[in-house]
Amino acid sequence: MHGEYKIPGGKLVVVDLEVEGGALRDVRVAGDFFLEPDEAILAIDAALEGAPATTDTVALAARIDGALPESTVMLGLTTEGIAVAVRRALAHATEWSDYDWQLVHDVPQSPALHMALDEVITAEVAAGRRPPTLRVWEWDSPAVIIGSFQSLRNEVDAEGVDRHGVTVVRRISGGGAMFAEPSSTITYSLAVPQSLVSGLSFADSYAYLDDWVLEALGDMGIKAWYQPLNDIATEVGKIAGAAQKRVVGPDGGPGAVLHHVTMSYDIDADKMLDVLRIGKEKMSDKGTKSAKKRVDPLRRQTGLPRQAVIERMIESFRNRHGLTRGAVTPEELARAKELVRTKFSNDEWTARVP
Incomplete structure (x- = not known):
């Protein structure tokens, strides 16, 4: 072995x-x-x-x-x-080099469609119909994305999201709320076979799947590290948060893992605080009095345009693990759009924990 x-x-x-x-x-x-x-x-x-x-x-x-x-x-x-x-x-775990990785980097899409594409693509990887995939998101509008188990009213300021024209969606993974705007956020998903993280604890799998982006940031001159359970941090503040969802394969097979990360490129901290309810208890747990000080954007740390940061991240992944350009298939897109209609744009799902 x-x-x-x-x-x-x-x-x-x-x-x-x-x-x-x-x-x-x-x-x-x-x-x-x-x-x-x-x-x-x-x-x-x-x-x-x-x-x-x-x-x-x-x-x-x-x-x-x-x-x-x-x-x-x-x-x-x-x-x-x-x-x-x-x-x-x-555990007969597989390695990054065992796979032909595919990149999906599409035109800007709606928040609800991004939620649906994560579910569909991960299910396709679990079924063996799609290779392991790195999907880089582009947003067509600002959004608040809450975790699968979060309370809508506890996390989101309804007046704030209405005032700023922000869409609220609920993702399939756990974790905390995120605020994303098209020009200020870098978001990506990894849909990987379960065997890639075999033998790892749940917590270790976060660090393992984040390691490539830490090296990519290092290539840009940023010393970053994994901060348990699901943050990426630098000496001047947090720059990203991750979340995961395990998807069972057909007939109860090994399945796949969805690991997605939202990185702050140039966050509007005042607007973030206007649309999110960030409680005092959470802030005291982070050891700081101000939510603004918790997040330090990549724009300030790199001095690079957002697209240049994305291109360098993709190139770092390609150099380490190989990566070919792919696309969402028509069948996958049709299934995702149906999930938008039946799930991700519905109040029944978004407010499932009121």
């Missing part, structure tokens, strides 16, 4: 192993990390040898911690990362 795991902000860990009698055998850990002293790699292999194949990530990391020499120094490597690579080997 073979497992790989790119530690967010770190290096690649590769594990090869066999399972005999329910235990790990012939374990070999490798990668482009830095490790001292040399014999530490042998201690890692020995610590994993004989471990029950059912051992979870925490317990595997503990075995390694207990076996390492006291003088061990790791750079780009963690014992948790090694354990994750082991679990991915045992």
